[in-house]
Amino acid sequence: MKKILIIGLAAVFMILPLLANAQEANQGKEFVVYTDKNAKDNHYIPSGWMGDYGDIKLNDQSADNPHSGPTCIQFSYSGKKSQGQGWAGVYWQNPANNWGNKKGGFDLTGMTKLTFWARGAKGGEVIQKFMVGGIKGTYADSANIEFGPVELTDTWKEYTINLSGKDLSYINGGFGWTTTSDLNPEGATFYLDNVKFVADPSMKPEGRKQEAMPFYIYADRSSMGNHFIPSGWMGDYGDLKLDVGSKEDPYLGDTCVKIAYSGQATQGARWAGIYWQNPPNNWGNVDAGFDLSKANKLTFWAKGSKGGERIEEFKVGGIMGEFSDSDAAVIGPVILNKDWTQYTIDLKGKDMSYIIGGFAWATNIDVNPEGATFYLDEVKFE
Numbered sequence: 001m002k003k004i005l006i007i008g009l010a011a012v013f014m015i016l017p018l019l020a021n022a023q024e025a026n027q028g029k030e031f032v033v034y035t036d037k038n039a040k041d042n043h044y045i046p047s048g049w050m051g052d053y054g055d056i057k058l059n060d061q062s063a064d065n066p067h068s069g070p071t072c073i074q075f076s077y078s079g080k081k082s083q084g085q086g087w088a089g090v091y092w093q094n095p096a097n098n099w100g101n102k103k104g105g106f107d108l109t110g111m112t113k114l115t116f117w118a119r120g121a122k123g124g125e126v127i128q129k130f131m132v133g134g135i136k137g138t139y140a141d142s143a144n145i146e147f148g149p150v151e152l153t154d155t156w157k158e159y160t161i162n163l164s165g166k167d168l169s170y171i172n173g174g175f176g177w178t179t180t181s182d183l184n185p186e187g188a189t190f191y192l193d194n195v196k197f198v199a200d201p202s203m204k205p206e207g208r209k210q211e212a213m214p215f216y217i218y219a220d221r222s223s224m225g226n227h228f229i230p231s232g233w234m235g236d237y238g239d240l241k242l243d244v245g246s247k248e249d250p251y252l253g254d255t256c257v258k259i260a261y262s263g264q265a266t267q268g269a270r271w272a273g274i275y276w277q278n279p280p281n282n283w284g285n286v287d288a289g290f291d292l293s294k295a296n297k298l299t300f301w302a303k304g305s306k307g308g309e310r311i312e313e314f315k316v317g318g319i320m321g322e323f324s325d326s327d328a329a330v331i332g333p334v335i336l337n338k339d340w341t342q343y344t345i346d347l348k349g350k351d352m353s354y355i356i357g358g359f360a361w362a363t364n365i366d367v368n369p370e371g372a373t374f375y376l377d378e379v380k381f382e
Helices: 002-027
Strands: 030-034 045-051 056-062 072-077 087-093 113-120 129-133 144-147 157-162 173-180 188-198 215-218 229-235 240-246 256-261 271-277 297-304 313-317 328-331 341-346 357-364 372-381
Touching: 045 056, 045 173, 056 087, 129 157, 144 157, 173 188, 229 240, 229 357, 240 271, 313 341, 328 341, 357 372
Parallel strands: none
Antiparallel strands: 030 188, 045 087, 056 072, 072 188, 087 173, 113 157, 113 188, 129 144, 129 173, 215 372, 229 271, 240 256, 256 372, 271 357, 297 341, 297 372, 313 328, 313 357
């Protein structure tokens, strides 16, 4: 009898570790960012407020029609440019407020996608991008994946970010989003729920895709098809005023870009210019270039407020850094007319396989001693 009991207990102790391992394996198929307020399996904290952080309000226990469970996350973005940036966003970090200055990320090796549910309060709200990873610093994320832009509907919809083939061995920025006041001139209220990493063996790695043409830099202020942000202010940046929603006689659509250069040499450089970049303020430190290999030209429309304004160069590419543009192309100097005129930057024979700096211009005080005001519209690769 004792022998049978000993054998039975031994069998139980052999089975228990197997059951425990199976449970761990089952738990390992998902890694939750958010399911409900105070859920025990939540990871990461939405602490990394960026850009115009004063424009953001967060309710992480909204009971306004959650996708599942008792709560969801509600974000309200006013688009008022409280910090003068024109964009805002939030990173989920571990630990809170970790911008790569301390060790704390998770090893998510084996996860192949991140899924989440989202909806807008009205529908039509545009999120410029959702992100996984991308935080720099001493303890940098091992990957940077972006997804977007996304135009939300007023009903819940599931979205998937493909992570297959990515190095997820250290992820501090588990999830994030950014948007702009240009995309949401009246602000935006939207909801998120059930944000989680999933180990799905059916997911396959995605290569960098060649973008279809035309590929817009600027169509209209709130166009979801706009790519690149006019964030790279150079030289005497204090001499510049930029309005990407000017309604002063746009060439096409409702708005155009208005640029006023005072020529006061505020920073002492005696020149100024602006780069349209992806993402904002990317001087080659973020791996986020577009493959524009299908483009053989960039076209844009421009005019001066008086005529005779001289722009020394209009440019595609040319940003240098850890992640440099694959090539550059320039036209100039250009003497602007008072009427809308189309200009072309020839890209034939250029390597457009990786472009961060989509478009740029520069001028100086010597050729515009009284400053210059000019307009741009319909800037696109073709």
